[in-house]
Amino acid sequence: MEQAVQVKELRPPITHIGVIGWVKNNLFNGVFNSILTIVTLFLLWKVVPPFFRWALIDSAWHTTGQACRQAAGACWSIISMNYRFILFGFYPYEEQWRPLLAMLILFGLLFYSRDRSHWKKPLAYAWIIGLFTMGLLMKGGIFGLSSVESTQWGGLPLTLLLAVFGLTAAYPLGVILALGRRSQMHGVKALCILYIELIRGVPLISLLFMSSIIFPLFLPEGVTFNKILRAQVAIILFTSAYIAEVVRGGLQGMSRGQYEAAESIGLNYYLTMRLVILPQALKIVIPPTVSQLISAFKDTSLVVIIALFDLLKTTQSVLSNPEWMGFSREAYVFVAILYFLGCFSMSNYSRKLEKELSRGD
Amino acid sequence: MNTEKKASEGQMIEFIDVHKWFGEFHVLQGINLSVDKQERIVICGPSGSGKSTLIRCINRLEEHQRGRIVVDGIELINNTKNIEKIRAEVGMVFQHFNLFPHLTIVENLALGPIWVRKVPKKEAEEAAMYYLDKVHIPEQARKYPGQLSGGQQQRVAIARSLCMNPKVMLFDEPTSALDPEMIKEVLDVMIELAQEGMTMIVVTHEMGFARSVAHRVLFMDFGKIVEGNTPEEFFKNPQHERTRLFLSQILH
Numbered sequence: 275m276e277q278a279v280q281v282k283e284l285r286p287p288i289t290h291i292g293v294i295g296w297v298k299n300n301l302f303n304g305v306f307n308s309i310l311t312i313v314t315l316f317l318l319w320k321v322v323p324p325f326f327r328w329a330l331i332d333s334a335w336h337t338t339g340q341a342c343r344q345a346a347g348a349c350w351s352i353i354s355m356n357y358r359f360i361l362f363g364f365y366p367y368e369e370q371w372r373p374l375l376a377m378l379i380l381f382g383l384l385f386y387s388r389d390r391s392h393w394k395k396p397l398a399y400a401w402i403i404g405l406f407t408m409g410l411l412m413k414g415g416i417f418g419l420s421s422v423e424s425t426q427w428g429g430l431p432l433t434l435l436l437a438v439f440g441l442t443a444a445y446p447l448g449v450i451l452a453l454g455r456r457s458q459m460h461g462v463k464a465l466c467i468l469y470i471e472l473i474r475g476v477p478l479i480s481l482l483f484m485s486s487i488i489f490p491l492f493l494p495e496g497v498t499f500n501k502i503l504r505a506q507v508a509i510i511l512f513t514s515a516y517i518a519e520v521v522r523g524g525l526q527g528m529s530r531g532q533y534e535a536a537e538s539i540g541l542n543y544y545l546t547m548r549l550v551i552l553p554q555a556l557k558i559v560i561p562p563t564v565s566q567l568i569s570a571f572k573d574t575s576l577v578v579i580i581a582l583f584d585l586l587k588t589t590q591s592v593l594s595n596p597e598w599m600g601f602s603r604e605a606y607v608f609v610a611i612l613y614f615l616g617c618f619s620m621s622n623y624s625r626k627l628e629k630e631l632s633r634g635d
Numbered sequence: 636m637n638t639e640k641k642a643s644e645g646q647m648i649e650f651i652d653v654h655k656w657f658g659e660f661h662v663l664q665g666i667n668l669s670v671d672k673q674e675r676i677v678i679c680g681p682s683g684s685g686k687s688t689l690i691r692c693i694n695r696l697e698e699h700q701r702g703r704i705v706v707d708g709i710e711l712i713n714n715t716k717n718i719e720k721i722r723a724e725v726g727m728v729f730q731h732f733n734l735f736p737h738l739t740i741v742e743n744l745a746l747g748p749i750w751v752r753k754v755p756k757k758e759a760e761e762a763a764m765y766y767l768d769k770v771h772i773p774e775q776a777r778k779y780p781g782q783l784s785g786g787q788q789q790r791v792a793i794a795r796s797l798c799m800n801p802k803v804m805l806f807d808e809p810t811s812a813l814d815p816e817m818i819k820e821v822l823d824v825m826i827e828l829a830q831e832g833m834t835m836i837v838v839t840h841e842m843g844f845a846r847s848v849a850h851r852v853l854f855m856d857f858g859k860i861v862e863g864n865t866p867e868e869f870f871k872n873p874q875h876e877r878t879r880l881f882l883s884q885i886l887h
């Protein structure tokens with residue numbers, strides 16, 4: 275016979291759950307934390323409302339520069355009146371739909387590639403076609419599109435171009451360098467070490483200078499290399515050296531047993547790396563790799579020093595216009611937001627990727 | 636079971652005066668050993684005597700510096716193709732399992748056949764399931780190694796080697812990283828393998844296993860094979876003082 279056992283349902287005391295419980299447990303658990311909470315609240319009170327008043331209430335949104343100077347708050351007009359130049363630089367005004375479309379294609383491809391289940395052959399073709407189309411749109415010259423020289427490219431498309439190509443080329447190059455540095459072949463190893471240490475020994479700025487000023491001196495008369503391409507190469511070379519060191523850290527974390535197990539079932543060096551070692555090592559180093567990529571993304575703004583008009587430079591140009599002089603706060607806040615969106619989506623994606631890849635642990 | 640006469644169909648592995656040094660340290664000091672097809676050999680000896688090094692030379696995880704090693708008619712020389720060929724014929728089971736943690740159990744098993752033997756994926760996974768069945772864990776196929784117990788992982792490691800259809804299996808202390816209650820399940824699988832006529836070289840201190848399965852037990856010390864004999868003789872009449880000392884230490 276079965277006896278129904280009646281257990282009176284016990285719920286935790288009200289002070290331990292719900293909003294009150296959370297506040298008590300997290301903000302006021304102890305004297306020190308309570309003081310911290312109060313100080314923080316006070317600072318927030320001092321900072322946040324005035325900022326909102328400046329940014330949203332007293333601000334001017336769509337006026338001339340003159341009108342802006344009357345407003346007590348932020349002058350967002352500097353953005354709204356100049357956004358076409360900030361975003362596209364000297365790209366011919368009537369043709370600016372082309373870089374816009376190119377960027378939309380890029381975002382579309384990036385967004386579609388987020389999902390790892392889409393990483394199949396068709397996606398690779400889509401990227402090849404997409405990249406080709408983007409280049410065509412930017413450059414023109416056929417299909418009735420007027421030709422636009424790359425010296426006129428600027429703004430956000432330029433920044434994205436440098437970043438996307440820079441990072442996607444630097445990553446595999448970095449992996450190869452890392453493998454080379456751990457190679458048994460002494461020549462390869464020495465070359466990789468030399469490369470990595472040389473590149474890490476100089477700042478990106480000097481690499482950019484070299485590629486734009488010194489490098490052309492060695493070219494024969496009349497031969498020129500596209501300036502953007504040279505900057506691009508400098509960024510790739512620079513970033514790959516740092517990626518290489520991060521990846522090397524991951525490779526060192528792999529136990530000898532993994533190599534031995536792979537070899538003992540007959541996998542050769544290439545397959546051992548590709549199927550066993552790299553999938554694990556690269557996964558371990560996702561966080562530092564993404565840090566490197568994020569900082570490389572931001573470093574693309576250094577191309578201003580070789581007179582390329584990336585996003586930051588176009589913004590600064592607007593600021594040098596007498597009508598808009600003095601509104602640098604607003605302009606830089608805007609640029610910061612764009613950069614933040616880029617960096618934040620990268621780190622977000624890396625977290626998603628890490629979670630997906632951690633099934634085995 | 637070792638009383639039954641082993642079918643001698645020729646040699647599987649031959650060591651001829653093999654030497655190896657780690658730097659200055661002379662770890663293998665003239666090994667001569669011949670292993671017949673379907674023969675089962677247990678190697679024991681004190682820690683550091685060179686047992687692991689010896690069997691790791693067979694599939695070139697370690698390189699010998701003098702003498703010759705011939706595996707199934709192929710001499711081990713410094714040639715990548717040659718080494719890969721021998722590795723595909725020689726299965727190895729490690730003390731610490733060394734499964735690939737980022738792959739599921741089935742993927743672990745099918746990896747070698749797919750990439751080394753170029754077997755189609757579907758066929759390789761079917762074969763993988765067959766061998767998982769043989770080591771009694773078909774139900775774990777879709778899990779990851781980290782979700783399995785030590786004994787289960789070691790059985791998967793055995794199945795992974797078997798998937799390559801090896802002609803000889805090497806075991807380097809396959810049970811010494813396991814909790815006592817899991818040792819038996821792994822030894823049972825190895826005994827079943829022996830019954831099917833697999834050529835096996837096993838480094839172990841499981842003397843019960845040696846007694847019931849081995850055709851020959853070898854004792855190694857200081858880089859040499861000190862003596863080798865049938866299990867009965869080996870345990871009853873050890874010839875050397877060092878063997879006697881070693882046996883008295885490990886048999887309680």
Ligand SMILES: Nc1ncnc2c1ncn2[C@@H]1O[C@H](COP(=O)(O)OP(=O)(O)OP(=O)(O)O)[C@@H](O)[C@H]1O
Pocket residue numbers: 657660662680681682683684685686687688689
């Ligand atoms: N890669 C190496 N480099 C230098 N010395 C090594 C290396 N591998 C092993 N040795 C040394 O060689 C000797 C023999 O090692 P080996 O692993 O073959 O011994 P073993 O008989 O398997 O011992 P154990 O029972 O502890 O596993 C040991 O003294 C060890 O320190």
Ligand SMILES: [Mg+2]
Pocket residue numbers: 686687688807808
């Ligand atoms: Mg050992």
